[in-house]
Amino acid sequence: MADLLELTAAEAHEAMAAGDLSPVEYTEAWATAAAGDELNAYLWRNGNGDGGAIAVEEPRQAPIAVKDIFCTEGVPTTAGSRILEGYRPAYTATSVRRLIEAGAPILGKTNMDEFAMGSSNENSAYGPVLNPWDRSRVPGGSSGGSAAAVAGGLAPWAIGTDTGGSIRQPAALCGIVGLKPTYGAISRYGMIAFASSLDQCGPLTRDVRDAALLLSILQGHDPCDSTSVGLEQGPNLPDREDLDGLRFAVPAGLARDAIEPGVRAVFEATLEKIEQLGGEIVEASLPHAEHGISAYYVIAPAEASANLARYDGVRYGMRAEDSGDLIEMYEATRDQGFGAEVKRRIMLGTYALSSGYYDAYYGQAQKVRTKIAADFSAAFDRFDFVVTPTSPSVAFGLGEKTDDPLAMYLNDFFTVPMSLAGIPAISIPVGLVEPGGGGPQLPVGFQIAAPAFAEQKMLEAAYALEQAIGFGTRPSGAPFLGIDQIRRTGSDGSDADG
């Protein structure tokens, strides 16, 4: 069975199409693996008899884990929130419908930060997800359950959503590939809204080819989402082996001081690898990118405060019991239903949108957004890609940043600017480092951002780099052999030191 799980989703698809792999046997092997979830990655698993089921007529793609932010008809959908406990949507999100139509069985719904607000998965009302590389650490967020499931051998691939880095950062912290497509590439219909002008669905996969395959299934215009445009074609599975003639721009200044030494070393080594492959490393001026976090934490909470107004105990999910009159019922439901981070952002958002503050906050942030997009646009006139570390740090410890929301927000420093500009970006694992303070080695992610709708080109470059680095389609042999193996390596190392 372990052999079956070693296949990438693209390999499995090819083997099933050729008749060399039984879709039923393959899907069952993964369902069994998912049932062994010790990471709290799944909130609901398909076919475990608890709350409906999602059927696929003829499996011909690898089974998939779906972030619990996507509505699934008749099946629990919580968005990681207490306020949606017991909610069973009346319809299915377009992304999930596309997966089902493509023949990808749904393994289950994955844990996440409440309403996708968070960078550690610790804001889930259903408990934190553990990082499969070191269970005392966070998997990142908000798509932490999807990332941990793929890295931890509980799913061959998964979908998540990215508003300011919620696919790329957990992918980096879990040592897998995460891709945020161009805004509009994939329909948002049935995807529970956080910040509508930023939210995008995207793949979390073991390797770049799987990300391309999954994006090709998901992308496309949807009449139910007027902001969806799709990609012109594909993308096709990438096969480029060199980076000849391609120019990779590192943002000038790049806040190098804010990056952990281990992450910085792996980043610099990756730049060297790009040069060995024929690529050119240049410096680009992105003067407004450093204001990304400030603009983001005005825009995203502002949009969230409007989107979350619908949770009032009337139309879906929970209602506070015996709570008096209508207004008291609204208040009690929200007080009991929302967690601390969601309340914080609703307050920030309503404040930023309030009369007298609107221009200073929301208006100004939207102008910063224009400047950030213009910076990228100017960079892409001269260069092919902008590259950064995906996250300034490797996976941090559970509870380490929960008391300091701003420190948590700054984790998104490198991913937020691309979200504000609406451009695609991919994170690929490029190395392992021992964290400060010791412990098992942890993965480091490398982010490649490209112009809007240049997903194919971005995937080709990421693939060439991935092949040259050889991090492995099976992150260091993790999940099936890996977790224990890495642990042993870690303890062997410290034994030797002692």
Add this chain to the structure above:
Amino acid sequence: MAVELSGILEHVDRIAELDLEGVEPTSHVVELENVLRADEPHERLDREVALAPAPDPAEGAFRVPSPQAEG
């Protein structure tokens, strides 16, 4: 919570110092032209199906507590 919110606003306030006079605010990141679709009926959810996920559906509507306090 108040201390945390103040800290966040202090960070956010940095953008107030930028001179962005005359810069057009972004309303949508991808250039799209508005399109109109034909006004044709589509499949819709049945009323009962749409009401089913509500905490207290009744008589084809969402039932809520009285807007006026009792007593």
